Amino acid sequence: MHRGHDHHHDHGAGGHSHGHAHAEAHAHAHSAGHNHGHGPRRTAQWQTPHLPEPPEADDHAHVEPDLDLVEKAFVESFASASDPTSFLRLARVPFDAVTAEGVRVSLLRVETSETTDVGAVMPHLGGGTFRYDPLPAAMTSRRKTLRFVYFDGRTSLPLTLAQVRALAET
Secondary structure: OEOOEOOOOOEOHHHOEOOOOHHHHHHHHHOOEOOEOOOOOOOOOOOOOOOOOOOOOOOOOOOOOOHHHHHHHHHHHHOOOOOHHHHHHHOOOOOEEEOOOOOEEEEEEEEEEEEEEOEEEEEOOOOOOEEEEEOOHHHOEEEEEEEEEEEOOOOEEEEOHHHHHOOEEO
Protein backbone atom coordinates (compact mmCIF):
# COMPACT_ATOMS: atom_id res chain seq x y z
CA MET A 1 0.00 0.00 0.00
CA HIS A 2 1.48 3.36 -1.04
CA ARG A 3 0.15 6.62 0.43
CA GLY A 4 -3.34 5.28 0.80
CA HIS A 5 -3.40 3.30 -2.45
CA ASP A 6 -4.44 -0.29 -2.19
CA HIS A 7 -2.98 -1.31 -5.55
CA HIS A 8 0.64 -2.00 -6.45
CA HIS A 9 2.89 0.46 -8.30
CA ASP A 10 6.36 -0.39 -9.55
CA HIS A 11 8.44 2.77 -9.21
CA GLY A 12 11.33 1.72 -11.40
CA ALA A 13 12.73 -1.08 -9.24
CA GLY A 14 14.81 -3.44 -11.41
CA GLY A 15 14.65 -1.11 -14.41
CA HIS A 16 10.90 -1.68 -15.00
CA SER A 17 8.72 1.39 -14.85
CA HIS A 18 5.13 1.88 -15.91
CA GLY A 19 5.55 5.60 -16.50
CA HIS A 20 3.94 6.33 -13.13
CA ALA A 21 6.30 8.99 -11.80
CA HIS A 22 6.67 9.56 -8.08
CA ALA A 23 5.25 13.08 -8.45
CA GLU A 24 2.11 11.56 -9.99
CA ALA A 25 1.75 9.19 -7.04
CA HIS A 26 2.02 12.16 -4.71
CA ALA A 27 -0.63 14.05 -6.69
CA HIS A 28 -2.94 11.03 -6.43
CA ALA A 29 -2.68 11.08 -2.67
CA HIS A 30 -4.12 14.60 -2.53
CA SER A 31 -6.71 14.38 -5.28
CA ALA A 32 -10.32 13.31 -5.12
CA GLY A 33 -11.02 9.62 -5.33
CA HIS A 34 -9.31 6.74 -3.60
CA ASN A 35 -11.42 7.55 -0.51
CA HIS A 36 -9.61 10.83 0.10
CA GLY A 37 -11.52 13.87 1.26
CA HIS A 38 -10.50 17.45 0.81
CA GLY A 39 -9.29 18.00 4.36
CA PRO A 40 -11.39 18.64 7.43
CA ARG A 41 -14.89 19.82 6.73
CA ARG A 42 -16.15 23.08 8.13
CA THR A 43 -18.98 22.94 10.64
CA ALA A 44 -22.35 23.44 9.01
CA GLN A 45 -24.35 26.31 10.52
CA TRP A 46 -28.05 25.86 9.98
CA GLN A 47 -29.10 29.05 11.67
CA THR A 48 -27.79 32.58 11.79
CA PRO A 49 -28.81 34.12 15.12
CA HIS A 50 -28.91 37.84 15.80
CA LEU A 51 -28.84 39.02 12.23
CA PRO A 52 -31.02 41.97 11.34
CA GLU A 53 -34.16 41.33 9.34
CA PRO A 54 -33.47 41.11 5.58
CA PRO A 55 -34.72 44.07 3.54
CA GLU A 56 -38.11 43.81 1.89
CA ALA A 57 -38.02 42.49 -1.68
CA ASP A 58 -39.53 45.75 -2.98
CA ASP A 59 -37.11 47.91 -0.99
CA HIS A 60 -34.98 49.70 -3.58
CA ALA A 61 -33.23 52.01 -1.13
CA HIS A 62 -29.46 52.42 -1.46
CA VAL A 63 -27.71 50.22 1.09
CA GLU A 64 -24.73 51.91 2.70
CA PRO A 65 -21.65 49.65 2.65
CA ASP A 66 -20.32 48.54 6.04
CA LEU A 67 -23.24 50.14 7.89
CA ASP A 68 -22.71 47.63 10.69
CA LEU A 69 -19.19 49.00 11.22
CA VAL A 70 -20.48 52.58 11.10
CA GLU A 71 -23.09 51.67 13.71
CA LYS A 72 -20.46 50.01 15.92
CA ALA A 73 -18.24 53.11 15.75
CA PHE A 74 -21.27 55.30 16.52
CA VAL A 75 -22.14 53.29 19.66
CA GLU A 76 -18.53 53.34 20.89
CA SER A 77 -18.08 57.07 20.32
CA PHE A 78 -21.54 58.34 21.32
CA ALA A 79 -21.14 56.89 24.82
CA SER A 80 -18.09 59.07 25.47
CA ALA A 81 -19.16 62.22 23.59
CA SER A 82 -18.91 65.33 25.77
CA ASP A 83 -21.81 66.92 23.82
CA PRO A 84 -24.29 64.30 22.54
CA THR A 85 -26.33 66.88 20.60
CA SER A 86 -23.28 68.06 18.64
CA PHE A 87 -22.27 64.46 18.05
CA LEU A 88 -25.69 63.78 16.50
CA ARG A 89 -25.28 66.82 14.28
CA LEU A 90 -21.85 65.60 13.14
CA ALA A 91 -23.37 62.19 12.38
CA ARG A 92 -26.16 63.92 10.40
CA VAL A 93 -28.90 62.38 12.52
CA PRO A 94 -32.00 64.55 11.98
CA PHE A 95 -33.80 65.94 15.03
CA ASP A 96 -36.97 66.67 13.03
CA ALA A 97 -37.65 64.61 9.93
CA VAL A 98 -40.30 63.18 7.64
CA THR A 99 -40.70 59.45 6.99
CA ALA A 100 -41.19 57.95 3.53
CA GLU A 101 -44.92 57.86 4.33
CA GLY A 102 -44.91 61.63 4.95
CA VAL A 103 -45.21 61.48 8.75
CA ARG A 104 -43.31 64.13 10.73
CA VAL A 105 -41.15 62.60 13.47
CA SER A 106 -39.01 64.20 16.20
CA LEU A 107 -36.00 62.61 17.90
CA LEU A 108 -36.55 61.91 21.61
CA ARG A 109 -33.57 59.77 22.59
CA VAL A 110 -30.75 57.53 21.46
CA GLU A 111 -30.70 54.09 23.06
CA THR A 112 -27.63 51.86 23.19
CA SER A 113 -27.51 48.48 24.87
CA GLU A 114 -25.10 45.61 25.24
CA THR A 115 -26.16 41.98 25.25
CA THR A 116 -24.07 38.93 26.16
CA ASP A 117 -25.39 35.47 25.31
CA VAL A 118 -24.22 32.93 27.89
CA GLY A 119 -26.56 29.99 27.25
CA ALA A 120 -28.38 28.16 24.48
CA VAL A 121 -31.63 26.22 24.29
CA MET A 122 -32.58 23.42 21.94
CA PRO A 123 -36.20 22.24 21.72
CA HIS A 124 -36.83 18.54 22.11
CA LEU A 125 -38.80 16.73 19.41
CA GLY A 126 -42.44 17.72 19.64
CA GLY A 127 -41.55 21.13 21.06
CA GLY A 128 -43.04 20.67 24.54
CA THR A 129 -39.71 20.76 26.37
CA PHE A 130 -36.21 22.02 25.75
CA ARG A 131 -32.60 21.42 26.66
CA TYR A 132 -30.48 24.22 28.17
CA ASP A 133 -26.70 24.37 27.88
CA PRO A 134 -24.47 27.09 29.35
CA LEU A 135 -21.98 28.28 26.73
CA PRO A 136 -18.21 27.99 27.25
CA ALA A 137 -16.36 31.31 27.18
CA ALA A 138 -15.20 30.80 23.58
CA MET A 139 -18.80 30.48 22.39
CA THR A 140 -20.35 33.42 24.22
CA SER A 141 -21.32 36.32 22.02
CA ARG A 142 -21.52 40.03 22.75
CA ARG A 143 -23.30 42.63 20.68
CA LYS A 144 -24.23 46.24 21.03
CA THR A 145 -27.45 47.62 19.64
CA LEU A 146 -28.38 51.15 18.68
CA ARG A 147 -31.89 52.60 18.39
CA PHE A 148 -33.07 56.11 17.69
CA VAL A 149 -36.45 56.75 19.29
CA TYR A 150 -38.59 59.28 17.43
CA PHE A 151 -42.08 60.55 18.28
CA ASP A 152 -44.65 60.68 15.49
CA GLY A 153 -47.35 62.67 17.35
CA ARG A 154 -49.03 59.60 18.83
CA THR A 155 -46.40 57.06 19.84
CA SER A 156 -42.67 56.48 20.01
CA LEU A 157 -41.03 54.96 16.97
CA PRO A 158 -37.71 53.08 17.44
CA LEU A 159 -35.57 53.25 14.29
CA THR A 160 -32.27 51.69 13.25
CA LEU A 161 -29.41 53.76 11.86
CA ALA A 162 -30.33 52.60 8.35
CA GLN A 163 -33.91 53.79 8.85
CA VAL A 164 -32.71 57.13 10.22
CA ARG A 165 -30.52 57.60 7.14
CA ALA A 166 -33.66 57.16 4.98
CA LEU A 167 -35.49 60.02 6.75
CA ALA A 168 -35.85 63.36 5.01
CA GLU A 169 -34.84 66.32 7.14
CA THR A 170 -37.43 69.07 7.60
